[in-house]
Amino acid sequence: MQSETHGGEAAKLDILGFRRPGSAGHVRTALLWLVPAFAGVALAADPTVTFTHDVAPLLYQHCTRCHHPNDVAPMSLITYKEARPWAAAMKEAVVTRKMPPWQADPHYGHFANDPRLSDAEIQTIVKWVQEGAPEGNRADLPAAPSYPDGWKIGKPDAIIPIPADYTVKPHDPDQYVYLRVQTNFPEDRWVSAVELRPGNRRIVHHAHVYLYVPPKPKTASDTAKKDDKPQPMIKRDGTNHINPLMPVVDDGCSLPHGGNAFGDPQENNILGSYLPGKAPDVFPEGYARKIPKGAVLEFQIHYNSQTITDTETDRTSVGVVFAKEPPKQQLRRVDVSNHFFKIPAGDPDHLVTACYVFPENVDLMSYTAHMHLRGKDMKFIAIHPDGHQEVLASVPNYDFNWQNEYQLAQPVPIEAGTKIKIVAHFDNSANNKYNPDPTKDIRWGEPSTEEMMDGWFEFILPQKPAETASIAHGAK
Ligand code: HEC
Structure with a gap:
């Protein structure tokens, strides 16, 4: 020093x-x-x-x-x-x-x-x-x-709010709301910056905006509904939870889909997110996200009204800046998750893993760790096809209050067949001051009082020819 x-x-x-x-x-x-x-x-x-x-x-x-x-x-x-x-x-x-x-x-x-x-x-x-x-x-x-009118991305070219003021009752820590808005851009729009802005910061805990082009594409869960097997998720009080009939598997990497209950992770059609501590998305020059013509925006908002004493309203909106130049590439995202874990009551250091194999060469652009109040640490590891392991990023003191997106200064090339392994620990003991209840076994669920185990990876298709990318790796 x-x-x-x-x-x-x-x-x-x-x-x-x-x-x-x-x-x-x-x-x-x-x-x-x-x-x-x-x-x-x-x-x-x-x-x-x-x-x-x-x-x-x-x-x-x-x-x-x-x-x-x-x-x-x-x-x-x-x-x-x-x-x-x-x-x-x-x-x-x-x-x-x-x-x-x-x-x-x-x-x-x-x-x-x-x-x-x-x-x-x-x-x-x-x-x-x-x-x-x-x-x-x-x-x-x-x-x-x-910060023009409070926007950090500069003056947005378009601002799209949720359809109407949303009213929230007090004393409820976990209200998940899904609200849809039809866009009416005359053509595909490429956006170089996205900021999701809470209307009422006292009650908006976090929010995502997803893009759908109707008819909504079938998801793995829709397809799964066709047979008589038990559904992986059940809805209770408006939020999703793992079906208790699902097997308990902490080592997601031992499963065919790396711990994902819906099969291989689908590419995530996200437009933007607001998470505590996360800066708005301003994409590197030449990259953009597409809002397809006719797209529907789905806001997923997590309201936490624990600290308010009366009903309050919110009008969250998303602001976008249009790309000045046609982008070189669309940014893409995959969410690597374990849905099957169980964290025993009182366990101070419970290990959970999830895996995903990239089927094609990609350049990684960012990582985000997502857990809830018992999340303790998370590591992102690449296991290359030649077997050597590389720690891409590590979040040793995970904090639910600060969910940053870690945007790489340089894209990190990953060869097809590389396994991404996420290793996380949870603290379900009374020593974890954020733990809502150390006496409970905890499984996957949307409420903050239950848990999630996700690593989000943003990527693009390689900028360099594949040979160069693997030589660069081999040299390490
Ligand atoms: C990502 C948003 C963010 C950034 C960037 C940030 N802060 Fe904060 N800061 C907060 C929030 C939210 C709080 C209140 C909650 C808390 O204390 O954790 C806070 C609290 C504080 C406090 C009060 C701490 C206390 O003990 O009560 C100080 C002082 C502070 N920040 C200084 C800074 C300084 C100096 C910087 C830059 C070097 C900075 N902050 C950058 C969000 C931020």
Whole structure:
């Protein structure tokens, strides 16, 4: 860990969390506050870190996409007036790396949307706070980021809301709602950015928008309904759950379809998602998602009204930016899941796996880990056709409150026949402070009080010829 700051030792110790009251840093801060006359002298001798010159650019780059008015974070950090009261809390949050939220282990994969501060940037904030969090010269302040009408993707070319205000009763943590809207674009539309925006952040926990072109294509579950075998899923109180008659298999990789109850995973026809902590989708240049002419959008919204005391309404909408150029490729997604697991009551470290074999060469673009409140960690492993294993990404401290999408800085080539293995652990013990009930055996279900085990992979068809891709891998 490097430190270029004055009083480097104090700052360094502070980063490690070892500083005790009375150490150099504290004394100096106290002096600055109590003896303003000397503070001027001290500052002159000491090239000072200021809000306008040093801190604001960091906040605009790493923090304000959430910390602006009416967004997910409780306070805005755009102006000095707004940020100053949070100075000490900001220092604490960045030193502990609680903020900005990011769960992927930096040892695996390089991600385009990695928001983490460098050690030097953390030092800048630490030093600023130690020096009394001065404002500095207002002329230094960079232009504040703009979030037009609250949209992070810029002004959308089209905004499509759910059909009507949706009313939610209080005290219900799990209401899953499916709402459909017919699009009326005169032709196929390619979108380069998608943002799903909750209408009422107090009650929208997460939401997805799926695309259908009527007639809705038959899914594996529709086909399965034709015979008399028990259905893999049953509906109870408006949500889906694994049918208790289904066998228990934690090692999904031991099953023909890798743990998926519907057969091989179908390609997911998603337009966009809103998950806590997830930034909107802004696709790399040349890539886009298609809204086919005549498509129906299906919003799946998970409302959690636990914290409200009266009925409230929501009007969630999706905003899209049209691609300026015809895209080179459609982005595609496959969801790798185990639906058959059972997590025993009290088990602090329950292992579950799921597998999927890519039938063709693809370039991976992003990963998302999805579990609920008992989710503990998840690893994404590629088992190449020659047998060698590679950890693509690892989320060692999964947090249901922060479901990021890990977007790769460079596409990762995967040869046909590569097995993707997802390895996850669940903590169903009382030590897991988020555990809704450690006395219950838990199986697959949509409510947050039950569990899911999913890895979502976005991919495109290879940009490089297949030979080059496999040589690149062989060389590793
Ligand atoms: C992905 C959205 C997001 C980003 C990016 C983000 N925050 Fe936050 N921040 C939140 C939310 C939501 C909360 C409130 C819930 C919580 O504390 O977990 C929060 C809380 C905080 C708090 C209060 C913590 C406490 O202990 O009460 C501080 C301070 C903070 N953020 C600072 C920052 C700083 C500094 C950055 C950038 C370096 C940043 N945040 C980036 C969403 C974000």
